[in-house]
Amino acid sequence: MSSSMSKNKPLNHLFASLSFEALFLSKKGICIAQNQAAKDIFGYTDEEAIGRPGTDWIHPDDRALVAQKMQENYAQPYKVLALRKNGTSFPCEIQAKNIKHEGEKIRVTAVRNISKQQNLENELSDKIKELEIITDSIPNSIWKAKVSKDGQISETYISSSVDQLLGQPPGTINSDWDKYFSFILPEYLDKLRETIQAGIENPGQTFTVRYQVKKADGSLAWFSSCGKGELEGEEVIAYGFTYDITAKKEKEDQLQTLMATKDKFFSIISHDLRNPFTAFMGFSELMLRQLKKGQYDNIEKYARAIYSTARSGGELLSNLLDWSRSQRGKITFRPEKINLHELVQSVLMFFEEPARSKEIKIESTIASDITLMADHNMLNTILRNLVSNAIKFSYRNTTVNLSITQQNNSVLLEVEDIGQGIEPEQQQKLFRIDSNESFPGTEEEKGTGLGLILCKEFVDKHNGQIEVESEPGKGSKFTVKLPQNTRS
The missing domain is CATH 3.30.450.20 (PAS domain)
Incomplete structure (x- = not known):
C-alpha cells in the first residue's frame, strides 16, 4: 500500500x-x-x-x-x-x-x-421470459393468488392468454383479479367465490367450478376453473387453470338431450302408446259380450269410448311420428301461403266430438282474409296440439277461445282455456324434452307432454315465438307469434 x-x-x-x-x-x-x-x-x-x-x-x-x-x-x-x-x-x-x-x-x-449475480439475474430473467412465452402460448389461462387468513387477495397473476379466451385485446386483464371477475355473468359470481373459498379452506384438495362469461363480441362462453390451495405460513397460495369448455358443454347438453329423447321415446312406446290398444281390447270385448247377449243399451257408450280412444291414440301416434322425423332431420320446411280461417275451421272440426263430450264450447275469432306464409303441416300440428291441450285441461262446461290477429308484420295465435292451469315451476319445463313431464287432464285424460315440445320445434322452424301465461286453478293462455312472411 x-x-x-x-x-x-x-x-x-x-x-x-x-x-x-x-x-x-x-x-x-x-x-x-x-x-x-x-x-x-x-x-x-x-x-x-x-x-x-x-x-x-x-x-x-x-x-x-x-x-x-x-x-x-x-x-x-x-x-x-x-x-x-x-x-x-x-x-x-x-x-x-x-x-x-x-x-x-x-x-x-x-x-x-456482481458478475455472478448479474448472470443469475439474467438467467432468471430469461427463464421468466421463457415461462411467459410458454404460458401465453397455452390456450388455457394459468392463474395464481395469495390469500391471507382474513381473505385478502394479493400477488395475483393471470397469464395473458386469458385475453385471448375472452376475445379481448392483449393487456386487458393484466393480472387484475377484479377485472377478470367483471366478465363473469353475475348469477355465477357467488358460486365461483364460494368454490374458491372452499378450496382455500381445504388446502391440497382440487376444486373445479363452471361458469359463463360474456366475451368481447357479446357472445356467451362456458369456462371451467380448476385449482388447488397450498399453505405457505399463515397464507394460502391458490393456483390453477382456466379454460374454455363451450364446445364440450354444448356436446354434453346435446348428449343429455339425446338421452332424454331416448327415455321419452321408450316411455311413450312402452306405456302411452300401449294404453289405447288396451282400451280398444277392453271395450271391444264388452261390446262383443253385449251383442252375443242381445243387449244393446251400452253399445253407443262403448262405441264412443272406442272412438275417443282411437282419436287420442291417433293423435299420439301422429305426434310421435312427426317428432321422430323431426329428430332425424327428415321433415322438410316448405312454407306456402295459407288462409288461416280455412285452416282453423278444418282443425276445429277434428275436435267437435271431444269438446262435446266435456260440454266445452270452442269460440274462434279470426278474419277471413288473414294469410300467412308457413309450412301447412307444421302449422296444423301447432294448432291441433294447442287446441287438444286446451280441451284436455279445461273444466267441464267452459269455453276455449281461439283467436288469430295481425300485428304489424306478424300473426298472433292465441288459445285460452278455463281450467286447472300450470304451476309456475312447471311452466319453465313445458318445452324442454329433458325435464318435461305429462299431467292428466281435468278428467284424468292421458298425455305425453310431447305435443308442446313439437309445437316449440315447429315454431322455431318459422323463426317465431311461443309463450304461456297460466294461473293454477284458473286456466292457461298459449300465444304463438309467427312472422307473416316466413321463407324457407
Whole structure:
C-alpha cells in the first residue's frame, strides 16, 4: 500500500472493516489509495492507480453517471459497468460516501463485482421470459393468488392468454383479479367465490367450478376453473387453470338431450302408446259380450269410448311420428301461403266430438282474409296440439277461445282455456324434452307432454315465438307469434 495510506491508520482500519471487494480513496475525484482486492480485480499497481481519475475504473458509457453521483455525494448503492486495466469490463455495484479526514474531504468508494449475480439475474430473467412465452402460448389461462387468513387477495397473476379466451385485446386483464371477475355473468359470481373459498379452506384438495362469461363480441362462453390451495405460513397460495369448455358443454347438453329423447321415446312406446290398444281390447270385448247377449243399451257408450280412444291414440301416434322425423332431420320446411280461417275451421272440426263430450264450447275469432306464409303441416300440428291441450285441461262446461290477429308484420295465435292451469315451476319445463313431464287432464285424460315440445320445434322452424301465461286453478293462455312472411 502507498506511503500516504501508511500514514493514515484510521483509514487502514476502515479498509479492513468494509465488506466490499474493492475499496478506493479519492480526493477531488483523484485516487489516493486502493486496497489489495482492487489491485487484483482491476490490475493496477499502487503506482499506476494513485493520481488517476476515479472514472478510469468505469466504462466510458457510465462515467458521466458516476461523476454526477460523486458531485451529489450520492451514498446509495447503484450499478454500472466497471473497466479493468486490460480493457475488459464487468458489471459492478458501487457505494460511496464523503468523509472528513484530518480536515480534508475524502470520498470512500466500495466496488463489488456482481458478475455472478448479474448472470443469475439474467438467467432468471430469461427463464421468466421463457415461462411467459410458454404460458401465453397455452390456450388455457394459468392463474395464481395469495390469500391471507382474513381473505385478502394479493400477488395475483393471470397469464395473458386469458385475453385471448375472452376475445379481448392483449393487456386487458393484466393480472387484475377484479377485472377478470367483471366478465363473469353475475348469477355465477357467488358460486365461483364460494368454490374458491372452499378450496382455500381445504388446502391440497382440487376444486373445479363452471361458469359463463360474456366475451368481447357479446357472445356467451362456458369456462371451467380448476385449482388447488397450498399453505405457505399463515397464507394460502391458490393456483390453477382456466379454460374454455363451450364446445364440450354444448356436446354434453346435446348428449343429455339425446338421452332424454331416448327415455321419452321408450316411455311413450312402452306405456302411452300401449294404453289405447288396451282400451280398444277392453271395450271391444264388452261390446262383443253385449251383442252375443242381445243387449244393446251400452253399445253407443262403448262405441264412443272406442272412438275417443282411437282419436287420442291417433293423435299420439301422429305426434310421435312427426317428432321422430323431426329428430332425424327428415321433415322438410316448405312454407306456402295459407288462409288461416280455412285452416282453423278444418282443425276445429277434428275436435267437435271431444269438446262435446266435456260440454266445452270452442269460440274462434279470426278474419277471413288473414294469410300467412308457413309450412301447412307444421302449422296444423301447432294448432291441433294447442287446441287438444286446451280441451284436455279445461273444466267441464267452459269455453276455449281461439283467436288469430295481425300485428304489424306478424300473426298472433292465441288459445285460452278455463281450467286447472300450470304451476309456475312447471311452466319453465313445458318445452324442454329433458325435464318435461305429462299431467292428466281435468278428467284424468292421458298425455305425453310431447305435443308442446313439437309445437316449440315447429315454431322455431318459422323463426317465431311461443309463450304461456297460466294461473293454477284458473286456466292457461298459449300465444304463438309467427312472422307473416316466413321463407324457407
